[in-house]
Amino acid sequence: MADLLAVATSNLISPAILAFLLGGLAGFLRSDLEIPEAIAKGLSIYLMLAIGLKGGASLAASDAGFSILPGLIAAVMLSFVIPYIAFFLLRLTTKFSHIDTAAVSAHYGSVSIVTFVTATQFLTSLDIKYEAYIIAMVALMETPAIVSGLLLAREKGKGGSKTSIFQPEMLREILFNGSIVLLLGGFVIGWATGEEGLETVAPFFVDPFQGVLCLFLLDMGLVAAHRLRTASSLSPAAIAFGLYMPIIGAVLGGATGFAVGISAGGATLLAVLAASASYIAVPAAIRLALPKADPGIFIPLSLGVTFPFNVLIGIPLYAAVIAALYS
Amino acid sequence: MQLFTKKKIEVVVESIYAPRVAEAAKKAGAKGYTILPNLQGSGIHGDRRGSGLSGAFENVMVICVVDAAIAPAVMAAIQEAIGDAIGVLYASDVDVLRDEHF
Numbered sequence: 001m002a003d004l005l006a007v008a009t010s011n012l013i014s015p016a017i018l019a020f021l022l023g024g025l026a027g028f029l030r031s032d033l034e035i036p037e038a039i040a041k042g043l044s045i046y047l048m049l050a051i052g053l054k055g056g057a058s059l060a061a062s063d064a065g066f067s068i069l070p071g072l073i074a075a076v077m078l079s080f081v082i083p084y085i086a087f088f089l090l091r092l093t094t095k096f097s098h099i100d101t102a103a104v105s106a107h108y109g110s111v112s113i114v115t116f117v118t119a120t121q122f123l124t125s126l127d128i129k130y131e132a133y134i135i136a137m138v139a140l141m142e143t144p145a146i147v148s149g150l151l152l153a154r155e156k157g158k159g160g161s162k163t164s165i166f167q168p169e170m171l172r173e174i175l176f177n178g179s180i181v182l183l184l185g186g187f188v189i190g191w192a193t194g195e196e197g198l199e200t201v202a203p204f205f206v207d208p209f210q211g212v213l214c215l216f217l218l219d220m221g222l223v224a225a226h227r228l229r230t231a232s233s234l235s236p237a238a239i240a241f242g243l244y245m246p247i248i249g250a251v252l253g254g255a256t257g258f259a260v261g262i263s264a265g266g267a268t269l270l271a272v273l274a275a276s277a278s279y280i281a282v283p284a285a286i287r288l289a290l291p292k293a294d295p296g297i298f299i300p301l302s303l304g305v306t307f308p309f310n311v312l313i314g315i316p317l318y319a320a321v322i323a324a325l326y327s
Numbered sequence: 328m329q330l331f332t333k334k335k336i337e338v339v340v341e342s343i344y345a346p347r348v349a350e351a352a353k354k355a356g357a358k359g360y361t362i363l364p365n366l367q368g369s370g371i372h373g374d375r376r377g378s379g380l381s382g383a384f385e386n387v388m389v390i391c392v393v394d395a396a397i398a399p400a401v402m403a404a405i406q407e408a409i410g411d412a413i414g415v416l417y418a419s420d421v422d423v424l425r426d427e428h429f
Contacts, residue, residue, distance in 0.1 A: 037365045230373055283383030284343050291411035296373050299384065
């Protein structure tokens with residue numbers, strides 16, 4: 001395993017990860033470097049559609065059929081359950097209010113798409129294969145955690161959230177937010193048009209993917225550094241949670257992957273998904289449903305602590321441990 | 328040239344709340360609104376700036392110009408729509424040329 005970890009670590013020295021570190025450094029040094037908001041948004045649209053297309057096309061090329069169902073159901077269950085574990089641990093170790101604890105829990109049950117994309121590139125660089133339908137899991141795992149988080153927030157009836165879970169505006173936000181539409185939409189297009197369809201758009205959606213990921217991670221480095229700088233209000237117990245919760249999630253994700261019989265690469269990606277914390281779908285839903293929840297807690301934790309941890313340490317660690325256990 | 332004094336209501340609010348604010352303003356009698364996207368700033372809720380697809384970190388400004396008589400009602404409706412969300416709401420006097428537009 002030590003060898004694998006060494007290989008894994010050396011592979012982390014990729015342009016994308018170094019771009020992330022560069023962004024982080026620029027952020028800490030308060031450089032005036034800034035990726036314009038509209039470009040950052042454009043890059044994330046590109047990444048999500050590209051990953052959806054590729055996943056759909058490789059699913060079409062495989063003969064997976066209905067064998068993918070147990071994996072998909074397990075992924076949804078993971079997203080439902082993780083917030084309850086996170087909630088329990090936060091109640092035990094931090095002094096967050098009930099609402100804030102529920103809000104943070106929802107973030108950790110949901111997933112970070114960029115962490116996932118970084119992990120797929122990492123596996124590809126090591127020549128480790130994974131199941132195409134894991135990409136469908138990404139879209140499926142975004143939402144259940146939001147429902148769990150809102151149920152947790154409601155349990156004590158504080159914060160006036162009793163009636164707010166199933167407002168139409170809320171449902172639209174959690175079911176049809178941009179990232180889900182792009183991922184699932186891209187997946188369906190990729191699946192319907194197959195490898196041939198992907199070939200026609202490959203010069204745009206496949207070849208430049210790594211470069212776009214570099215730019216996006218550069219921006220993420222800037223954002224993460226910015227969020228971390230403003231995270232001084234977080235207690236050591238909260239920061240510790242942002243570091244150990246991904247490991248708990250990874251163990252659950254990896255074990256689930258093994259239980260449903262997916263490959264080591266697939267189990268690694270499921271571990272990464274369970275380890276990651278959302279910063280797209282969940283913050284928006286939480287701001288709508290639980291406006292009393294403090295974004296000064298859940299945003300720095302998710303973006304400033306857990307995201308860098310997963311990208312820099314978590315991904316190679318999970319990959320190495322799972323590869324060792326599988327072999 | 329005759330000028331007409333109106334109230335300009337400006338609301339800096341989380342972008343995900345902008346549709347609620349705009350709808351509340353129209354229901355309360357505003358004939359239209361303008362939204363300035365993607366703003367940055369800082370206040371009692373810390374720094375606010377956009378990032379990626381999520382509207383959760385981004386602020387926008389909703390501007391509407393209304394007749395002074397209905398301004399308090401429009402502002403009250405907007406405040407109700409904002410609730411506990413992050414935001415700043417204020418009004419000021421402006422002069423317009425085309426009275427019938429507001």
